[in-house]
Amino acid sequence: MRDCKLSLTALLTLILTISQPIANLPPLFQASQVLAQTPAERKVEADRLSQQGLEQYKISQFEAALQSWQQALIIYREIKDRKGEGKTLGRLGVIYDYRGDYTKAIEYQQQSLAIAREINDRSIEGAALGNLGLAYDAKGDYDKAIEYHSLSLAIAREIKDRKGEGESLGNLGIAYDSLGDYAKAIEYQQQRLVIAREIKDRKGEGAALGNLGSAYYSLGDYAKAIEYQQQRLAIAREIKYRLGEGAALGNLGNAYYSLGDYAKAIEYHQQSLAIAREIKYRLGEGQSLGNLGAAYNSLGDYAKAIEYHEQYLAIAREIKYRLGEGCALSNLGIAYFSLGNYTKAIDYQQQRLAIAREIKDRLGEGQSLGNLGAAYHSLGDYAKAIEYHEQSLAIAREIKDRLGEGQSLGNLGNAYYSLGDYAKAIEYHEQSLDIAREIKDRLGEGQSLGNLGNAYHSLGDYAKAIEYHEQSLDIAREIKDRLGEGQSLGNLGNAYDSLGDYAKAIEYHQQYLAIAREIKYRLGEGNALGNLGNAYDSLGDYAKAIEYHEQYLAIAREIKYRLGEGAALGNLGNAYYSLGDYAKAIEYYQKSLAIAREIKDRKGEGTSLGNLGGAYNSLGDYAKAIEYHEQYLAIAREIKYPLGERYALSNLGITYYSLGDYAKAIDYQQKTLAIAREIKDRLGEGQSLNNLGPAYQKSGNLPEAEKTLRAGIEVWESLRGRLGKNDSYKVSIFEQQARTYRILQEILIAQNKIKEALEISERGRSRAFVELLTSRLSDKNTSQIPEKPTVALLQQIAKQQNSTLVEYSIIYNYFKNQGKQETQESELYIWVIKPTGEVTFRKADLKTLWQKENTTLAKLVTTSRNSIGARGTAFRGIDVTYNPNAPKAKNNLKRLHELLINPIGDLLPKNSSDRVIFIPQGALFLVPFAALQDADGKYLIEKHTLLTSPSIQVLDLTRKQKQQTGTKPIEGKDTLIVGNPTMPFVAPKIGETPQQLIPLPGAEREANAISKLLKTEPLIGKKATETTVVQRLPQARFVHLATHGLFDDIQGLNSGIALTPSGKDDGLLTASEILDLKLNAELVVLSACDTGRGRLTGDGVIGLSRSLISAGVPSVLVSLWSVPDAPTALLMTEFYQNIQKTPDKAQALRQAMLTTMKNNPNPVDWAAFTLIGEAE
Template identity: 80%
Template sequence: MRDRKLSLTALITLILTISQPIANLPPLFQVSQVLAQTPADRKAEADRLFQQGIEQFQISQFGAALQSWQQALIIYREIKDRLGEGQSLGNLGVAYKNLGDYAKAIEYQQQRLAITREIKDRQGEGTTLGNLGIAYKNLGDYAKAIEYQQQRLAITKEIKDRLGEGQSLANLGIAYSALGDYAKAIEYEQQGLTIIREIKNRLGEEQSLGNLGADYFALGDYSKAIEYQQQRLVIAREIEDRQGEGAALGNLGTVYFALGDYAKAIEYEQQSLAIARKIKARLGEGQSLSNLGNAYYALGDYAKAIEYEQQSLVIAREIKDLDGEGTNLNNLGLTFYKSGNLKEAEKILRAGIEVLESLRGRLGKNDSYKVSIFEEQARTYLILQEVLIAQNKTKEALEISERGRSRAFVELLTSRSSSKSAGQTSERPVDKPKISLLQQIAKQQNSTLVEYSIIYDDFNIQGKQETHESELYIWVIKPTGEVTFFRNVDLKPLWQKENTTFAKLVTTSRNSIGARGTAFRGINVSYNPNAPKAKNNLKRLHELLINPIADLLPKNSNDRVIFIPQSSLFLVPFAALQDADGKYLIEKHTILTSPSIQVLDLTHKQKQRIGTKPIEGKDTLIVGNPTMPFIAPKIGETPQQLIPLPGAELEAIAISKLLKTQPLVGNKATVSTVVQRLPQARFVHLATHGLFDDIQGLNSGIALTPSGKDDGLLTASEILDLKLNAELVVLSACDTGRGRLTGDGVIGLSRSLISAGVPSVLVSLWSVPDAPTALLMTEFYQNLQKNPDKAQALRQAMLTTMKKSPNPVNWAAFTLIGEAE
């Protein structure tokens, strides 16, 4: 049940309980050997504290364990016991990981890594790399997780550490499982299991079987999931691993929950709970209690669900498990909401949000960490919106909708804005999006703001609880500051009658006009704008997104409308949405988009910093058709050279003549030259290939000419580190508006450019065709020379291109993000 962190909590319990880095912890927890020249009494005291920490950790007394290891660390440093110091640092990292403080976990593991390399402790180095991989996996940075596990795997093979090799393979399986590549996950897990069985490590075999059960569970193969968990259970009982036995029982409960057999799920969870209490595993006890609350919620027994969740909450607070506390508060809030106690639900959910935001606060200024962790937190904001709407608190719900999107982006922009302010000595705190601020932004933008929020709910389908799209909330803020809320957009027919979802509808609407996500231009697909709604999904999207609020939108086509999408709606070509008469939205309105309303306030501040100048040659950087780099289509495949784009070169030359400047084309358009000129340019136009990364986002890039020391790609990650002063950046390339879709918006090129200081970015939503794009861009700049309103310039360019190339694939790909003027 995605809407409630209940079944998701159960799934996390399933995966994390069985996916601890196999035997990663035992090496960390080995008491270091006495060094001959170390004072025996101090060494003995440090070792005692070290072992005490292990015992405290094993019964989930994480706070106490931290204190013991910190004291041990002080002594090890005092007596210059580098091995003990390193092991203490590693253990502290593991403890902070369990407490959900991943930034500190990584910090301590990095310190340990430095020591292991200094003293040439190859096994310790491998173990630390593995633990870093697990920490990054928990943050959702799966690329780094895989990178660290691969490094560990190489070391284990080098030193012939068969146990470590098996662990590394298993942990690679866990990382690929998190990516949703279950076939590869199972492949790695099976390789790891073979080694573990070869060396007769029964504990490792037990854990590997559990991991395989998790993979098959994720694939929906519940019979195999049960089979593997039962095998794990047999071994756990044979070797008297009570913790493993409890985990296997809890995971079986999770599988039966997914099968809708709630009685059996409760039976297994009760057995798991009994073991956790017996061995004083407080974390496991809390998880079992929460899973029991899960089952009783599904049965509609809200009183019992609340009882179990409250017990779990007490434990989470006792062991300082902030992540668990946030989950419990989320679950309790939803259960109180379903039971009709709206006031208590609101109170608890607001407390849950405070806990979640304190977790993000621990991540400091690390943007990628905040984006990753926010993915698991976003649902609490959605549930609170429902609770507030049920109480007719529509404006408060809008505040929460804003607070639940683009928070990492807002914090990043605020931080960078603060550092550029004259005389600023400390980082300015981020304002919470109160309704007065949102109204002020609408007035400041002199635009109509439209914010969407997709709401999910639990449905009983053939005796099982499932989560599906339920409603679409829409808020409209007029330039006067007047706020209107519309909630009666019923999304249930999408999956009940039309066999689709919002995300699939967006994809089919794009496909229907020939829009494709690819690094190569050149699309020619027939399109019928007069097709019935059943076949023309642009009309269906208009019906859902625009019809309910059409009377609230401005009548003057020159007045701006700024859409604030969510999730898959970021990929909607708003300009091409069609009303019942076949008229496109761009024909009626001037359109922009933004990840959130608060981001608009920050791009406005960026624009004030930069100021406005007429567009002219000396301030422009124009790139067209570089000498293309070699790019691997997929990881592990042979790199292939991207095809040249002669149309993009002609486009760059034509725009350069218009603006009286010289373009960088072919061999001149190197990465180093472009990066050197970017900070000085006020207007930037890049006509080349764009490549998007929908897994990490920051690997999305712009193709340029390789210059020896680089691969020819200017990535979103590299742009993020730049300080730009451009008023406008136009990415006239394929898919430059795409990337990784997250609760924080689209992680990709547009986000990085705005973060680097650019207030207005023009990007594409699909692979754009050469000739129509060249026409559209030339028209855009001609319009911009006459009128500094970028949104108006884009609208007129679209209307002109539409006359010559009617298919929306030829003119509707581009969207303006940020400031219009």
């Protein structure tokens, strides 16, 4: 077993020092000390020197022992004592082995072996063979080590030396451990243990238990490793074997270190150090100091780590222990690496490499090369990193070091990952994973799975990334690796952040933070805080993001982690950039840039330059933006970083686009696209096509723009296909891709391709919803792909629905405002499909809203709702007073009518019972269409029967669902009515303290009134538990929920219906939980606060309505705001009375609205409800 064993990963190098078993020394002979005159007296003197050397050796006085044995050798040769000569040569070989001079060690053992064979001394022959095995093991030549140990074992068995047999078995176990064949290692150590117990060799028993602990340690089974080391410790203390006690304490320290319990590791290493100093065991003292340095390095206390490693280095040099000297130098390099001082790190690793080559330590040579690769990786010099890792890999394969081979493959994977060559990264990580599984290295298996997760994350395959990170997390928990558990949780947090599930991302990062603080891992604490900052930045909570990044910055500065300091400053820059404070963003980017240059972090330097370019682009200073992006491009090309080259070229293309130089913009984006395709970066390919299309559009090349964006859509849809049936993933991913669909519509309209533009508009909305519904309606075991929405299909749906379909699409464009490029609403596209199949296109100009009226369509929708007194946007734990403004409301509702209805008024049916189905987009989902007023003051509901749907294709699927559920008259026994549950506690915002929602006595009265009408019993108050509701939902044909509806506007599937908490649940039935149900209801009514809202994304109403439809409900009636109690009770009673007379739910709702309007003319009282899905 080696004194210094390094696990090499590109991002973190772990240091593990395991005590080396004492070599098998030949039997000792003692004689009294007399004057050396006669040959007999000379022999006595030689024997005395031999014994003296042994005592010196035991307390690590290797130089003194060497001199004693060299003097003894001279006398033995002089008096021709071949036996004494043979033994002494073997002992000298052991000294050279400890000094790391394996060539000399082997030379002496070979001489000892030759003499033993010459004089036919099987005991010395066995010892020499065993020591040759140890020397070859130390050299990393494990096959030869096994060969010699096997020969030694055979001799021990032949001469019936049970103790020697046990030692040989133990040494074979150590060799197989080094080879990574842990099963065989355990087998041999178990055999040694049996012999030691049989012959009552307590010291040998302790050694066997310790080596079993080391084998389980290598397997990553730290609990078992600790168990064996504790047994070894107990024996050492019982027989007062201080050396064994110190070794056991050191190995326990290593086990707790690997578990991430650094405080406990330090405690054990301190005890081991005390024993080594007490027994004057200098080698053990050095090893304990090295282990303490490793623990403090992991805690982020690099100054203390360096102090301990320097003490180890001094001892190693003092006792001329070259192997230890190399390890100390390497560990110093790792400490400086952790500090971000890569130049110093490289210097120390080069010194260690020189020693490894000098003493022919192939294992150490491979490790040094791997560490050099890690340092160059962090400097952003990936070509050099790969070169070093390939050399390290070659050595690992040559010496059959399977563990080292797996680590080198992992490092190569990380290097290609950083280059953006994810396909190659995956290839290497899969090879690394295979080896880890083959040699049962659970720790390595977990790390490989985590690395694969990161690679798939960068490819945009988030489902696969999460799958790998969850496997990695399971292993970390199984082997009680707290550090690995924390890192896996952090990786899962990053994956959910990319998916847009910020609540889940924050939850995972908080768990990582808790673990990092528990194990006092300051670096991990900083990383977790930084990730939390990024998640809050994505959420748009920039104040909180800044708070977290400042905490990370403070830790990085405290532990002198310059790389982290630069990252925190860059993240602060990003937060201020998002706030629109470009001056402050630039200030932080400049500081980050200065650190990157100081520590020679070329990749970080490029990133900072790119950020500065982005900030100046947003300021409208395009010349400066180009200057910075060109500097980033030069660095990316210099360090052969294709991903960075792609970013820089893309940013240059965007800047030239802003300048109106479309030819140059096209040129840069084409280069970007070529790189993305070359490195098989599908996400990057989609982004490049998305940027290239508008450049062709502006240059007037509309056919090429169309072709490019169609290719972009194919990329997006192939990426979504990787997410399988996971609805929540698809939704958030789709939102990032909506721009491609919008611009393509614009290009098609410009070419007068009206119908093709409608197909793209439809294809660009509710795709995840459509895919999920299609899949659920088909055979459950097959993932059915929905047909693409052709105009013929859309016409067929209009005919089947016997309805006029109105599809809206909001078009955005870049406009210059005070020298800056800003995205603003440009036009509203409207398609009308009549039941006859006739398709008409109209459009409305939206520019006048922000150019002349100081508003936008989105703002107009919000002010319309506010002016009629619509509530629902405030948190439900706080009662808010709203003051309706009737004249303003009238004006707003008329203005919305002008924009949304006037352009198509002539196309709508004249018969008020004929249905009109609106397909809104974005903020238009919030529009109370029923309340829109024409110039004569007539409301739209007075002229038409209205419904809404997230897309036209969804109507086809809800119709099919309706065919499956069938139609039955409404009866009390088939209904589930819930009113005013005992409210749960819910956090107003992610990360805030939960508050109890306010009770809804009006909802209780509503539920009682409807129950009386339908002759059934409602679930009120404490009876309305989530458990009861979930049990009854699948059997109900009609469901009425009068309670709070909560909406997470960032991630809609965290939206929920408030119910009574019970022991098993939290009282919030979330949209994602509803998705897992199989419902058979014809209709679900959500008569609650705000339940019609959901997140207003391009994928439609993400919230509860979509989850209910996906779970099998064809018709959902939702309220767009919190309606006053009395009008709601009236409207709902009317609605249910109408439903009992007619199966047409849209007609029933219209009549209920008209009746309520007579007594309550304010639209806030009657216009909140909208029917989504099927009318009948």
